[in-house]
Structure formats: structure tokens, C-alpha cells
Amino acid sequence: MPKYPMLEYLWIVPLLPLLGSAVNGIFGAKWPNKIINWVAIGSTGLSFLGALEAVREFFESGRVLFRKEFFTWIATGNFRAGFDLQMDQLTVVMVLVVTGVGWLIHIYATGYMAHEGGYYRFFSYLNLFMFFMLILVLAANYVLLFVGWEGVGLSSYLLIGFYFLRKSAADAGKKAFIVNRIGDFGFMLGMFLLFKTFGTLDFVQLFAKADPWPADAMGHLGTFTIACLLLFMGACGKSAQLPLYVWLPDAMEGPTPVSALIHAATMVTAGVYVVARSHMLFSRAPTAMLAVAIVGCATAFFAATIGLVQTDIKKVLAYSTVSQLGYMFLACGVGAFSAGIFHLMTHAFFKALLFLAAGSVIHAMGGEQDMLRMGGLSKKIRWTYVTMLTATLAIAGFPPFAGFFSKDSILLSAFQNEYGGRNVGYVLYGFGLVTALLTAFYMFRLIFLTFHGKQRYDEHHVHVHESPNNMLAPLMILALLSIVGGWLAAPAFLPGGTDYFAKFLQPVFSPIYRSAEFRVLEPLSVSAEAEAHSLELWLAGIAVVVALAGTVVAYWLYRKRPGKPDGLAKSMKPAYTTLLNKYYVDELYAAAIVKPLLWISTNVLWKGADVAGIDGAVNGIAEGATALGDGVRHAQSGNTRSYAVWVVVGALVVIAVIFFWPFGGKAVVGMVH
């Protein structure tokens, strides 16, 4: 028995959900729901326990990094891609979030999906997703990470298109996969460039080799910058950032537990994870860092504005997710990787909760998703309301809820950002702050429209009912996490605060302080520390005020003056319709890319070049040959005298060639001999 059995057999953690997926997928069609539940929840639950045990052993071993090669998957020349898993503090966070939240959502789904067809198929896909997501976060090299990366894309495709009879669902699944592939195109090229430069794609070796290299200068397109930008392109696809975010809102076609697990808590954060994982590279590419920060910040703001006017409850949450992911990238882009990862974690809690609670609302409303047809639900579905309000307070950034701490540290880092100069930092901070205002507004708009005011549905048709316990229990656990989760990162100068999270991730991210030449961080003096604390307090105060302002505006518009929003929409019609139609980005892509590509492929390439051009020429030659043969045929007249004439003519030609042809004479004579 090895000393650390779970670490030594770490592959068991991802393999369990894969087994669950295979068992349910192959045999589940004939099984009752109960057995399927056991397989699905059992495999992910065991996987969660295994992960916990592995984490415990990891800490017990006291190592900075645990790494093990299980088998070689691809090897040729100097290239090797192994099935190698690793565990460090960053992995610990990700693995626990994925298995823990994943397990809760599995439980919830047994209630939510209880009356749906294709039950076994759903859980088979969901378990498959868990497998690939665990591979993604446990992988010890970029190629294996890419396995998980593409694999979660596949699971996402399958789950978005779960209701494949609906064209919109099938379309959304396909769109998600293809847009992700566009990002993966960049991701692959990034891997190729890294391999060309460093000769390996293994994290440990690669980062060790990258360590002594100086950073690319700001504004200089060196290897690091290009490689990082290419990796970031992949991250933009997976984590729905500008301009590749378009698939995520459509992905809401999938069942709500899927939206919670894949399109809020885990998969969409994979891009953030990759950037954080590659911090050794990114921290040497200031231009790429600036790009990450700007794209993240722009996405956060852009998506939040769209979220202001959506009326579909899941669409609001979807744009909110895009926006929050933008925050995480903003954090990474300003070098605050641990803040980004912390927001990833708290976001996993409260956004999963928001989606699950929204699912509970939809469940209660018999499938209705339009908030304009809800209202006054707070008394009827009390627990759903309470938990959803908790999550809303968290995402809006009210202390002491989780989102307050994580968002606060991001805004602070943005404020102090030095990539590209202080002013850039102020702009990033400014947009981040405005986004916080918008967030508080659209979230409370959601709460007020859904749970307060008059009921706007027909009670004779909709029988509002609270969800069963297997759906409520995960809600409550997540609500608890949304309240207390933030204290992990509470700054040390607050009562009860230890700044634990940043210290925890220190071993992973500390090299940035060691070797990033462009940003030497010296230990702060006591007075400087006090100054930093007062700045932090000031910024926190501003953030709370802003969140309050957003809430008050929402309260005023949707509770006090219910007619006002319509009036506003009318008076600002162009702006309103632009937002409602999501800035017409989908239409733009369709008109500028999809339609021209299809038209050119059909008319120019296929019917033009292929059929008329190349094949026309080929058939032309064939017809020419036929015509020629037809012409020459007439020489075969059967008339002896005409043959004699041909013989004479032929002989004359040969003689003429021999004597008068400048090059061929000898050859012909040679042939005769």
C-alpha cells in the first residue's frame, strides 16, 4: 500500500464519472430512474470523496506539486504527450469546485429532470462532462489539458442540444461547438509555438524552461506575447469573451442544471484556469496581459449592458455569467491571478445557485422563463426566494457575502494595475465599477420582476409549487457557501480576515513576483501598508455604495414606479432596441461571415470551380478525344488505294523529319535501328 494511495491512483478521480457515463449510456435506456440516479450520483459523489482524500494527502505530503505519469498517449520524435496528472494548490481549488458543485448539481438534476424523456442520456452526458472537466484541471501538460478542453466542448454540445427535437436547441449546440473550435484553432497554434520554442508541452518542464527568459518588452510581439495571445484566443472561445461570447447566451437552450454546471460554474471558467495555469508565460508577456485585461473588462461591461433589458430569466443570468467571466479575466490581466481564481470559486457558488434557483422558479412556473409573466412569487416559493436573494446579494457585492470580497480584490488590483501605465488601470477600474453598478441593477431587477409585485400569470393555468427537497437541499448548501465562502479571502486587517486564499495560492503564483522583471514588488513598509489598507477600505466603501445605488435604482424603477421602465424604453428607443437585440452581433456575424461563406462555397467553389471549371475541363478533354477519334475514324475507309496514299504520306513525313527536324532526326534514326 503506497503512502498516499489516492494520489498514486489519482486517475480514479476522473475515471469514476467516465464509468458512470458509460454504464448509464449503454445500459441505462432500460433502467428505472432510481438506478440511474445511483450510478450518476454515486460515481460523482465517490469522485468528490476521492478528490477530498487526494487533497488531504497532498497537504499531508507537504509537497508544492504532486505529479505522476500514468501512460504515454502520443509519442513521436521529441514530442511526448502523456496521460500525466498533477496536483498543486490551483488544482486543489479547481478539483474541489468541479467535483463538489458538480455533485450538488447532479443531485438537483435528479429532481429537475425527473419527468423528462431521455433521463439516462442526460446523466450519461453530465457524467461525461465531469470526466473531461476533471481531466482538464488535473492535466499536467497542455495536450492532455486540450483533451479535457475539447471534451467539455463535446459534452456541452450534447447537453445544449439535449432537446434535439427543437431546432433552436440543435442550432445552439452546434454553434457552441463551432465557436469553441475557432478558439481552439488559436489554442492549438499556441501549443505548436510553445513546442517549437521550448521543445515540450509539459507544464513543469515548460515553465522551468520559460523561467530564465526575460519578459517580452511592452508593445513588443515576442514569442511569449504571441503564444499567450494564441492561448488567450482559446480561452476567449471557451470562456465566452469578446468577440467569441455569442454561443453562451444561446447555450441556455440546454436544461437548467446544465446551464448551472457547465455554462456558469465550471466549464466556462476553463479559460480563466488556463490563463492562470500559464501565468509563467503570461507574466512575461505584458502586452498579452494588457490584452487580457482589456478584453475581460470590455466583456464585463458589454455583457452587463445587454443583461439590463433581457426578460428571459436564464438569458439575464447568461449575460451575467459572460460579464462575471470578464471580471475574472480582468483580474488575471492585471496580474492578480489569485483574485481571479477566487472570483472563479465564489462565482461557481453563487452563479450555480442563481441558475438552480432560476430552475426552481421555472419548475414552479411549469416551464415559463419570461419574467414579465411572473411576479409575486416570493411567498409561494419561499425557499427558492431566500436562496436566490442570497445569491443576488453575493453577486451584487454586498458585504459580507462571497462576491463582495472577490469582486473587491479584483477592482483593487485593477486600480493598482501598472501594465501600460497607471491611467489604463484607472480606466479598467472605472469600467469595472460601472459594471458593478449595472450588475446590482439587473440582478435586483430580476428579483423584483420575478418575486415581487403583482402576479402577471394566470393562476388557473399555472400551479405554482415549491420544488422537492432534492432540489432545495443543493440550493441551501450553495447559499451557505455564497455567504461564508468569501471569508476565505477576507483581507487580514478586517476582523476575522486572514487573507487565507491568496496565501494558499502563493506557491503557485509566487514565481511571478520572483522573476517578472517589469514589476518588482518590494515588501511594503509599515506606513505604506497602512496606506494600502486605507485605499482598500476606500475602494471597498465605494463599491458598496455603487452596489447600493444599483439596487435602489432597480427598486425605484420596478417597485415604486412600475410604469417607468416602459416609458424609459420608449423615450430611448434606439438604445433600448439595440440592447434588446444584443447589439445585433449575431446578425452581423451571419451577414458578414456565415452567409458569404456559404454563398461562395456553393456558387464559386463547388458549382463554379469544381463542376464547371475542373470537371468541365476534364469532360472537355474527354469529348475532344471522342471527337478526334470520330474524325480520324474516317481514314479507316477500307479502300486499299486510300491506304496506299496514307503510306506514302507517312513515309514522306518521316523522311522530312529525319532530314529537316533540327533535334529529332537522330532520335528517329536511332529508333529505326
Place this chain on the structure above:
Amino acid sequence: MLHGGHLLSVLIFFPAVGALALLLLRGDDHKFIRIIALIVSLAEFLFSLLMIRAVPVGAAGYHLEEYLKWINQPPIHYHLGVDGISLFLMILTTFLTPISILASWKSIEHRVKEFFVMLLMLEVGVVGVFLSLDLFLFFLFWEVMLIPMAFLIGIWGHERRVYAAVKFVLYTMAGSILMLVGIIWLYNATGTFDLPTIQTLLHTPASQGGLELAPRTEMLLFLAFFLAFAIKVPLFPLHTWLPDAHVEAPTAGSVMLAGVLLKMGTYGMIRFCLPLFPEASRRAAGWVAVLAIIGIIYGALVAMVQPNLKKLVAYSSVSHLGFVVLGIFAFHNISMQGAVYQMLAHGISTGALFLLVGMLYDRRHTFEISEYGGLATPMPKLAAFFLFVALSSLGLPMLNGFVGEYLVLLGTYQRHWGWATWAALGVILSACYLLWSYQRVFFGEITREKNRTLPDASAREKWILATVAVVTLWMGIGSTFITKRTAAAAQDVIDQVEPQRPYEAAAPNIVAPNVLTTDGATTRAKQIPSSAATKVALTERLGTR
């Protein structure tokens, strides 16, 4: 290790014996004929698996050679041999033949005996092509293979079968005539048809009795061979025979055509073009790569808009084979390995796509996508298999297509990042055409009443598809079983055409910044694949050096 004897001859002609046996049978007992054909092809497959042991890991050169005098004047030898590359292509052939036979179990109803005879004769020709080491013998098998294929298309095909068969034969013949000229030219210059001998002579300086070609001559010879192979691949713009041939061919014909016949072209490039004419290959590489890249993107775009499902798959082959050609002409050992792997992976997954399309055709007798829609409801199992195969074809990691595609792109990127970048667009486009067509065929509500009652996969179909799926998965995960056996042969080819750069040798040696500029100097000597059989003849000719 297995030794000598006539194992390879047995391997080539065993299906011919089977075909002969079939000819002696009465034609009306269809079931018996099918069973005999299946048994013969299965035995052949199992036998071919044994050959894996004959090719030791890491050992370059040819194995299990047979070298017999066949014709005295001109001196043509019956020279066979197998190396890592031909080994797996041969196994691919023997694997797909029983699959094709099973796929034709129900769909071939007339001239059953002749059909299976043709299929087995096709196997003879293809296996012969992969194992021949004598140019004349190679050419013979190359042409022999045409006849059964033409009949398969022309007799058991669909509406425009005769047009497609004639087009297929003429197209291929146009190329092979040129190759014949090249072969005869080489014979005139060297006095032999033996591949290893010619290869050694071409790599030996004239002062030591070798044959040095003038650049222009070499280029013409290269083109003579290359054109024949490029048509077979098919490389853009020589591909227009392929969609017609595929659409008209019966399922088994399509499987064999896409699965192995196309690979004869890329195999020829690896076996003949690069080693025999390295200088010309280097000069032509840029042009070939551009055509390959055009093929990748163009094939994918045209596939995307096909209303005919089988044509879509056919055009996707143009795209996938573009990757193979690109990998070959990037002259990098990783991309070369990737090209070989992609050949095998494409054989399996595109073969499987044709199987599935054929199964749909058996039910509805149409290839038009618009005739389908919503098929996942009546036939969930077939839909699941189709998705699985489509995913392997679009290169999902852990399935076979990824390994080849990734290695090709990775290796190509090391030499020419621009090529790899353009080619990588194919990764996006393959997802587009496969998922879009999949959606139109399987997702949504049923649009045609007839489709509502279609039966799901039968037991026979499930066995076929499950077998293919297992191989697909295995090739995606256990790729090293194959790559470690093809490595030496692939490295040999690369060594002859372009010397290895030192920093790419065995292990990367970049430990500190700024050592990346050590480029150029050669460290490895050229290695001609060794042929024990022709060594004697060569030493006689060149003297002891």
C-alpha cells in the same frame, strides 16, 4: 521474430485463392458464398496481424523479404518486403475487407458471387501494392487493382455508375502512364527495376558508380511519379473523379476506395517520390504544400454545402488527405509520422462514415440530406454511432483522427508556421460540415413520414459499427503501439530528403535563452532502408566501398 519463407506471398495471394474457390462454387447459394468470402477475409486479417511481430520496434529497413527472379530480360524480380509504414497500411486493407464484406451482406443481391470475387481480387491488388519492392511489380499491382474497382463501381453502382467507373479508370490511367514512363526511364538508366537498388544508386555519387540526375531530369521524373500519386490521393485540383466514384460506388466500394485506395497515392509519395527524388521533392514542396492546403480548405468548404450526404463525405476525404500530403511534404519527422497515422485514421473513420451512409441508403435509397431529418428518434443507436464516427473524423482528442491531425500540424509548424496556420483552419471547418450535416440528418422533428418507421441498427450492423468504434477509440488512446513501429521507417524517409536539424534530434536541448539559432549543420547520415536481398547485387555493382 518471424523469418523469411513466403509469408508475404501467401498474404498477397491467399485472397486470390479464396476468389478462385468462390468461382468454383454454384452462383445461387448466396449465403454460402458470403460466408466463404467472410471466412477468407477474416483469415487473411488474422494472418496479417501476425506480421506485426515481424517488424521489430525501432528497426528500419524491410523485413520478411522475398527476392526471386521472375523475368530474365529485362531483369524483373519478384521482390517483396514490409516495413513499419506498409505493415499498417496492409493491416488496414485486410481489416476493411471483411468489414466491407459484412456491409454488403444484404445490399448486394445480384451477381453475388462475382461481387465477392471482385472484392477479394481488389484486396490482392492493394496488398500487393503495399508490399512490392520492385517497380515493375508495383506497377503491375497498381494496375491490377484498377480492374476489380472499376467493375465494383460499374456493375454494382448506382444510376451513373458507368460514367463514374470510366472516369475513375481514365483519370487513374492518365497518371499511371506517366509513372510507367518514369519507371522505364529509371530502368534504362540503371538496368534494374529493384527499388532499394535504384534508391541506393540515386544516393551514391557518380564517381562511385551511382547515378546522379540532372535537376531537370530529376524534376521530370519526380513529376511523372507524383502526378500518378496525386491523382490517386486525390490532390486538388485532380480530385473530381472522387465524388463521382464515391457517389456511384456501392458501400463496400466506397469503403475500400476511401479506406485504402486513396492511401496508395500518399504511400507512393512516401515510398517513391521523396526517397528517389529528394532534391526535386524539396524544390516542389512549396507548391505541393499550397495545393494540399487549398485541398484542405476547399474540400471542407465544398463538403459543407453538399446536398448529397455521400458527396459530402467524399469531399471531406479531399480535405483530410490534404493533411496527409502536407505532413509528408513538410519533411519533419513528427509531421511524417502524423501523415502516416492520419492515413490509417482516415481509413477507419471515413470508411465508417461510408458504412453509415450506406446503412441509411439501404433504408431509404437516397443520399439527399433533405430526404432525412429527425432520424435520431427512430434510430437512436445508429445516430449514436454516426456521432461517434463524425467526432473521430473531426479530430476529437482521444479518438483516432486527432492524433494524426495534431501531429501533422505540430510537425509542419516546426518547419513552416504559415502552412500549419492555414491548414489548421481545416479543424474549424471539419466541425462545421460534420455537425451541420449531422444536425440536418438526425436532429429535429421527423420531416418525412417514411422515416418515422425506419428500423434501428440490426445486429449485424451493430457488430460492424462496434468493431470500428473500438478500433477508433483504441487508435485514439493507444497510438504509441503504431507510432513506435512506424517511427524508424518514417525517419528513414525524412533522412533521405532532409537532414535532421540538431536541436530536433532525440531530445530538446534548449535550456537557456538564445540557443535557438543553432540551425543547419547536419548530424545524421543518410540512411537508405536496408534490403538484405539486394545487398549482394549492390556490392557486385558498386564494388566494396
